[in-house]
Amino acid sequence: MSGGKAAAVDAFEQLGLTSYEAKVFIALHRLGAGTARDVANVTDVPRSQVYSVAESLEDRGLLEVQQSNPIRYRPVSVDEAREILREQFEREQDRAFEHVETVKNEPVGEETQEDIWTVRGRDRVADRAVDIISQADERIVFGARLPELVTDSIERALTERAAAGVTVIILSRSEAIENRFADHEGIVLSHPPDHRADDQRSGRIVVADNDSILLSVLGGERSETAIWSSGSVFASVLIQLIEAGEELPPE
Template sequence: MTGDESAAIDAFERLGLTSYEAKVFIALHRLSSGTARDVASVTDVPRSQVYSVAESLEDRGLLEIQQSNPIRYRPVSIEEAQATLEARFERERERAFEYVDTVKQESATEETQEDIWTVRSRDRVDDRVVDLLSQAEETIVFGTRLPSFVTESIERRLEERAAAGVSVLAISRTESVRARLGTLEGVETAVPPAHRDSDERSGRIVIVDGDSLLLSVVADDGSETAIWSSDSLFASVLIQLIQASDELQPVAD
């Protein structure tokens, strides 16, 4: 086997053919057509293997089988073979990268970064809020202006932590939200300062035990994105800044 032929076989393998398939395909182009015996005589592919290899090449659209005695094989033209392999490569490329794109989109909803985490999509923010509330041992501040951001799971968790002795404060400028949360046993409600009444992008705020924080915003399409941090310098500093700005100093109903 020459160096050029070896390189060609390697190239066919990278295109998805096996070594035997590449050798049989090349041999048949050298012969124009031939039997399994003919192919075996010009390659190192055993005659017993030529039959199955030829069937595989036929399935790939790279040769034709003449039902004679003995069976003869004829390769498709180089142009047709090239078009067939290019189409196959394109299909596999699309399949591979469609999957990668799907994984990428899925991972876009995952939490990222180390001390500051990002969560995208309403359901995942819901889950993160419930998880943070579950960890509360001393205090909880939960706030939102949107009734849809108060789920049954959040309500249950607020009531459970209040029953466990945790101080729970729910703040909202929206009367219906305060009324709803005010029915929960052990949960106090209040109105936050009015200096941000025009804010239509705020989503939720959660502060747990003074060291865990979640803040979310709402995009024009209604989607929610949150950042959260726990037991970190970032969370500690931001909580202090929020408290210092009177954002969490409630106004009595």
Template structure:
């Protein structure tokens, strides 16, 4: 089997077909129509298996059967097959996630765990920052080292929340960061305490209201790692520790 066809078979398997189903469907697309003998000759599928596989494909709506002697098979068009598989995938996805949502709702009624989570990589940390600040009701304190840590999406959300009445403060020693933040309506910016001038390790500090916090550090290789917690006792304690050490105006 050619590499391209092998990859196509693998793709069909990920869409829910078996290997034999994928091979028979591809063979019939190549043939246009054919008997079990024709399919077995083209596809790497035993002739004895073609009949049951074709029956399964018919049930899936991917081929038609001509009741002749011998029986002949014809695949549906490519676009029809694409739509059939797309609909099937969407239905299965909906069924799966409905169940997962139900399980999650049940777990939300139980006692919440006090967890601290770890996130590695600047892109993933960007996403987590967006998620955390999006839930702000009263205040956001965002400490960053460079403009790279203030993505366009983060900046837009900070400005939108400030417009909605959330108190947003950005802390940075970088004048480039402060100059950029000054362009955001309603967002305040201040430098950190002087005793933090020799800090070359910390990356970002995000505090949202009184129950969500993210802290990151930058390694020697430039890689960023963060810990975060929300709605937990750990988060409350971390926020108090951060506020005590940054001397930032948190009130």
């Protein structure tokens, strides 16, 4: 089987057809129409299997059967098949996720909730930071030691929230970082405490609305790991502890 045909068969399988169904459907489009013998001659589906596979394809609405002797099969058009498979896929998708929504809301005894999450990798940490920043309504504290940790998406999210009236505080000793925000109205620049000056592993900190927090540390080879929490007792307590230790500017 050629690479293109194999890829097509794989694609049809992703759409819900079996391997034999995909091969018979493709063969019939190659033939235009044909008998089980014709199909078996141009594909590796055994002739004895073509009948049951064709019946299944007929049930799916993907081919028509001519009641002749021998029986002949004709596939529906490509556009019609595309629409049929799309509708079937969407129905199955809806059915699957409706079930997920149902079981998600079912009680399972003692309620548990994961309050603390871990994110690894600079890009993923940056994405999570943007999510937290974008949801803030009142106050944001963002801190970073290195300029490269302030991505364009983070800068954009911070300036957008500041423009929306949210108090935004940038916490850094980096002149490059300060320069990026110096001309943005509504953004306050601040320095971390002196005892943090020698910290070489700190990455980013995000605090939003005293409700969400992200803290990251840097490792070797540009690695970064963060913990974050939102809407949890853990987040509230950690924010209070950090602010009590003068890690963050007060409100």
